[in-house]
Amino acid sequence: MLILPHINPRLSQLKPLLVLSCLWFLLLSNQSLAGGKILGTPGIAQFEGAGGGGLVPWAQLAGYATADEVGVSGACSHADVRDFRLNTCALQLNFFDRLELSYASHDFDVLPLDLLLEQNIAGVKVRLFGDVVYSTMPQVSLGVQHKTLQTDAVAFALGAEDNSGTDVYLAASKLHLGAVFGYNLLWNVTGRYTEANEAGLLGFGGPQHSAAVQWEGSLAVLLNKHIAVGVEYRQKPDNLGLDEHDWHDVFIAWFPNKHISVTAAYIDLGTIAQVQDQTGWYVSLMGYY
C-alpha cells in the first residue's frame, strides 16, 4: 500500500561542509553511538531535513543521541497531492544532543507542466536549553536552513527575486507526561524568519515582498509507546501574490524500535501557484543509528 520513496541520486552531491562533518562524526564514533533517549521522543525528520514533525522543525534534535553520544539518521519521504509531488531524502548528524547538521534534497514534480524542480537544503540546529521530557521549561533550539533552488526558471518567471535564501527559526517543544487522560502530550511552536516561496521551491522573495516571522506548530498525543498521532500547521508568506496557502497535516507515526520509524499523513497544502485544493498523502521512512 505504501509508495516507496525513490532514493534521490542527488544526495551524492554532498557539500564539503557535510563531508567534513562526516569525518568529524567518524572521529567521534568511538564515543557511544546514539540510543539513550526514550523511544519516539526525538520525533522524525521534517521535509527540509531538520529533526521535527514531517512539516515543522522541532526543538528536538534528530535521533536518539544524548549528551555523551553522537547519532546519524536518514529519512526519505514522498508527498503526493493533486497536481504536485515532492520526493525528499535527508541526512542528519546529531552531536551530543547539542548540535544537529542536516542536508536534504528535494525533487518537486509539477504534474500539469511535466516539470521537475530541484532544491537542496543545508541545515544547522543548536539546542539552547531544556530537555523536552524532563525540564520544567520547554526545550528551545535555534536553527538555520540555507536553501538553494537549482531549477530556478519557473521561480524567476513567477517574480521571485532570488534562487537561494536562508531561514532562521526558533523552536520550543515540551512533552507533558500523562497530561491528557494519562496519555503523553507533545507540543512544539516554531517561529521562522523566511523569504521562501512554497518552502523555496518557487524561489525567494517577490513583488508582494512580505518576509516576516511565520508561525508553525505541532500537537501530538502518544497512544502508546510506539504510536503517536497529531496535527501540524505551518504559516507561509505570499511574496509572489499567488495566494500561497498555509499548510496543515494530520499524521500517525510508528516507532517499532530506536532504529526505524514510519509516518503517514494526510496533508492539505491549499493553493500552490494558484492551483487550488492541493490535498493528498505523505509517507516517510526514517532510519536511526
Next chain:
Amino acid sequence: MVIHAELLIKLQRNLQDAVVSANFSRAAYGLWWLVRQSLLPILLVVSLSGCATMSPVAPSELPHKIDSGQQADTLYQRLGGRVVLEQLVDNFVKGIAADKQVLPYFAKSNVTRFRLMFIEHLCEVSDGPCRYQGDSMRDIHTGMHINEADFNRVVELLVIAMEQTKISYPLQNQLLARLAPLRNGIIGI
C-alpha cells in the same frame, strides 16, 4: 471538514485584507485549527482510555475498591496499592539484575533495602499512605556520575517492569510524571 476549513481560510483572508496585521490573525487561525484537529486524537484517546478501564487489567483496579473509604482516588489507589507496587519493584529489580548497562551502578546496593525504600518512595510520590524515610536522591546518587543515557535506560527498565506488572499505559505515564522531577537529583552528580 477540509472544504469547511478552506472556506474558513478564505473568509479569514477576506477579513484580514481589511485589517493591517495579516500574520497574527493567520497564526491565530492556525492555532485554532490545531486545537480543532487535535480533538481527533483526544477523542481517540478518550475512547481508548475508556476501553483500558474496562479491560481485564483488574489487578490495578480491584484493590482500591476494597479500601477506598476516602473521597477521590489517589494515583496509589488507581495503581492498585501496595501489592502492585511490590510486584512492580520486584520486576524492576529483576530487570536491573539482567541489564549489563546499568547493573554496575547497583553493585554496592543492598537489594533488600533498595527494594523496601523504592516501594516506600513510589508509595509516597503516588499519594499513598507512606512516608519515604530513605536518603535524599542527591545523597544517594552523588559521585555516581550517572549520564543521561544510563538514566534513560533505567526509565526504560521501569517502564518494562510496569508493563510486566500489567499497569496500564495511562497509569504508567502518570507515575513517570511524578518521578520525572527527581531526575535533577540523580544525573550528572
